């Protein structure tokens with residue numbers, strides 16, 4: 001799925017930029033151009049940054065809570081090791 005239509009940049013590419021150290025919408029724009037044309041995708045870029053920031057906390061919480069792990073397993077999700 002495209003995160004930025006103007007530059008044909010996928011969400012996966014945005015995840016890669018975040019993993020490589022981009023932590024703001026501006027840094028993502030500097031690295032790959034996403035968000036630097038029409039700006040429609042900037043809010044989505046922010047959401048992807050926030051999701052990446054919260055992911056370790058969510059995974060830690062799920063690992064610490066057996067009932068959450070059971071719920072995740074029922075939903076067919078796996079927790080990162």
Ligand code: FES
Pocket residue numbers: 003004005006007034035036037038039040041042
């Ligand atoms: S959709 Fe990303 S700048 Fe236009």
